[in-house]
Amino acid sequence: MSTAVLPYTVEPHPITRLYSGKLGIWLFLASEVMLFGALFSSYVLLRVGAPVAGPAAWPAHAETGLSWKIGGFNTLVLIISSVTMVMAWAALKTHNIGRAKAYLATTVFLALVFIVVKLTLEYIPKIQAGHTPSHNNFFALYFTLTGLHALHIIGGIIVITYFIGPGSALWKTDPEYFTNRVECTGLYWHFVDLVWIFLFPVLYLT
Amino acid sequence: MSLKAFHILFIVISSILCAGFGAWAVNEYLHFGDAATLAWGLGSFIFVALLLVYGRWFLKKLSGLNGW
Structure with a gap:
């Protein structure tokens, strides 16, 4: 029985000039751009289309109860985490x-x-105050966008923890392959942080 | 695009966000007079300077690493 070997895990493919993992992660990130892009578009359309007054009106920033100080702190945390990831x-x-x-x-x-x-x-605190996704369109979008983003953060935590633990065994047998895997994880992590960079001003400052 | 290039792009976009946030905070301070908001704004401008210094250091430090 022959052993299958994944091609181009270390050296770049002659046509794409990328190793397979990097090509794969960029294709995945392209699909992520479409996913978050669709949600951002929904936000813009629902906000622009909301009536000026009445119960369906878009809530003023003070009514949302969102703290830009908390959002700003979390932005700082994610920017620093991108630095540690690349390091x-x-x-x-x-x-x-x-x-x-x-x-x-x-x-x-x-x-x-x-x-x-x-x-x-x-x-x-938002849920305890009754500001659930069913409260209004703003909170529906707030929980969808930030919830999806938080799921991506949790996914990143799982993958990075794997590379600290059992996944690091690859370093002993093929260090370049392992380094490439960490680079792909870093690309994903930067993308997730970049999404937050756009989410923060949209949700907390406007 | 490699992680190194993407990181530089990320630092540039983060700097723009922080500069914008700083301007927003100063504007809020001018309207409402909350000193804490001004502190956040000034802190944000300082963070922009730190990010730019870091970006320059990063480019210099990692110039020898391949994978651009």
Whole structure:
């Protein structure tokens, strides 16, 4: 029985000039752009189309109860987590797996801070105040956009934790392949953080 | 696009966001006079400067690494 070997996991493909993982993650991110793009479009259309007055009117910022201070803090946390993520990849490039793991662990910690702040200071108080997705269009979109984003953060936490733990065994047998996997995770993480960079002003400042 | 290039793009976009946020916070302060809002605005401008210094350092530090 022959063993199947994945082609172009380290060296770039001669036509695309990308290794397979990078091509795959960019295709995935392209689909993500469409997903979040559709939701952002929904936000714009519903907001522009909302009546000026009456029960269906778009709520004023003060009525939403969203704190830009909490949103700003979480923005800062995610920007720093992107720095630690890219530093983990750079550490692998210089063959320092210990430092890379420390940076990855810091990224996971910052991601957990983001999720805990989101849950305890935003979601739970909002739901307790009756501001559930069924309250109005704003909260329907707020929970859909930020909830989907939070799910992506949780997905990133799982993948990065895997690379700190059992996934790092690949480093011993094929360090370049492992480095490429961390680079793909970093591309995903940057995309998720970039989505938040657009979400923050749209939801918290307008 | 590699992670290095995407990171630079991310830093540029983050800097624009922080500068915009700083301008928004200063504008809020001028309208409502809340000192904490002004502090956030000024902090945001300082963060923009830090991001730009970091971006320059990052480019210099990682110029030897392949994968651009």
